[in-house]
Amino acid sequence: MTETTDRALRAWLEQGPDRGPSEGLARALAATRRTPQRPGWSFPERWLPMQLTFTRTMNPRPMLFVVLALLLAAAVAAAALWVGSQQRRVPPAYGLAANGAIAFQQSRAIALMDQDGTNIRVVSDPSLNAFGPAFSRDGTRLAYWGRTSPSQPLQLIVAGDTGTGPLDVISGLGARRLAANIAPAWSPDGSELAFVVRGDDGFELLIARADRVETRAVLTSEAKLDYPTWSPDGSRLAMRRTIQDGGNTAVELLAVPADGSSETVLFSNPVPRDQAILDRTLQYFEWSPDGERIAFHNSAGDILVVDMNRSVTPIAASPDAEVNPAWSPDGRWLAFFGSNLETLVVAASDGSSARTLGTRLLGGPCPLAWSPDGTQILGAPFTAECAATSVNQLAAVDVATGAVTRLAVGVSSSGLPSWQRLAVP
């Protein structure tokens, strides 16, 4: 290489910063604090000899080797037995399970509480503004978003179910790139998390690995995408797509395979511009636990169920508005708000045997979540109506009696609570 080239390259490379941002250093150091060290024995370098060739200087002693091998085998078997006995039993991803903790956003932190609202403890990194908690389907891990300040890039953090061992699986998402401040969606097997970002050319459905830093794009759309939700078998994702075409708006329920290879519009809902329920149309849709159907409400305020062949069945279609359907864990029941959004109703999954649990129990048409054991319905003050009328308070309604248990107060208006599933004892 000529001297001139060296100088030209050197001069060009000299341009640029010589110092990194000090907050970047602080963030990196904080990340190392959250990272456990690998034990020394787990590195092959510790086991491989420095010199790989040697000359044998003594005769082998077969009996000694046999005894050592037997001892080693016994130690391995004992270790395997011990590890097996320590392994945590986990519930199935769908179906009834025991109730664990409830994760929610309180102020700028992620907190857990017991199901009766007691024992509130913060589990997120105190240096982060955290939101959007979500337990994995087996209840063993907790994911949430966080950033050190509103102007800083977002991190997606996956931790143990009590916040231990947090791992940043995404650490550089621009602050404005998350399409909605909601929790990431866990895949049923707990290996991946789905979420939507706003890109330069529209919206992108991304899937991040839950155990390492690896993200892939599944779908790109000029129209707005939000609320990605995995099918129970993990083969596809459903999401809402809002298409604006001049003065016309259509809200679609879209299903795509997990590799993004195709897309199916399961339901399309043209919405008049002045329709009041527009913002929540198709917002709180939910897969049935068997993965065969999706329940949702349309812009007219009807509860509908659509199957994968795009066949639509009305569940509740009275002249009153009904919204926010939620399947019971065993798939037998649907809870929703009826009678102009004031009553909490539970009906069989085909819409029969509807039963009103009470009126204005949760303050307003909040999103609903069943407890893993199917005995309670959690009302989450996600909407402005709920926040205004129930003093920003989480509450649970007993499905059998309609009795309301007030849980934590001070819950932030963004981020749905997540109820941990545990193995049935």
Add this chain to the structure above:
Amino acid sequence: MTSELVERAQRGDHEAFDVLATAAYHRLYAVAHRILRDRYAAEDAVQECLVGAWRNIRSVREPERFEAWLHRLLVRACHDEVRRSRRRPIEVLPLGFDRAAPIDAIAQLVDQDEIERAFLAMSVEHRAVLVLTHYLGLPAPEVAAILGIPPGTVYSRLHYGVRAMRDALAPAGMSLPSPEHGR
């Protein structure tokens, strides 16, 4: 001193690691920025490098080679960063328009952009060799040790890197001269 800090960090001493990381941070950032040409990607790569260093520090058998090991982790982190962040906009460095006539500044902007494009068209491995050699001024054997490749490969990557940039710049009438063959 560095060796002692590395040994303390290997025993789980966070304060010792903080000292090592703080001492290396700005240098790592400068290298990552030059390889990736993007401040956010560089920041992420350095963070990933330092987290990886803390996590795997017990694998270090020669504490005096800690910084070289750190650079190897950094190049690997840059590689990962490029693989997963292809959609990030490329950061273009601001030019000193006040120090040149406007017409020169525009020409320089075009040139800078062409250099940038040619550089980013290369693999991270090739960029790393150029940066370690021409920015940090490390000799080829040292670069080879950092990257875990033979010195001959360093020379060939240097040769290829400069030739690739020259080829890319030729249509724009740029002036990076041809490297000599058979270094």
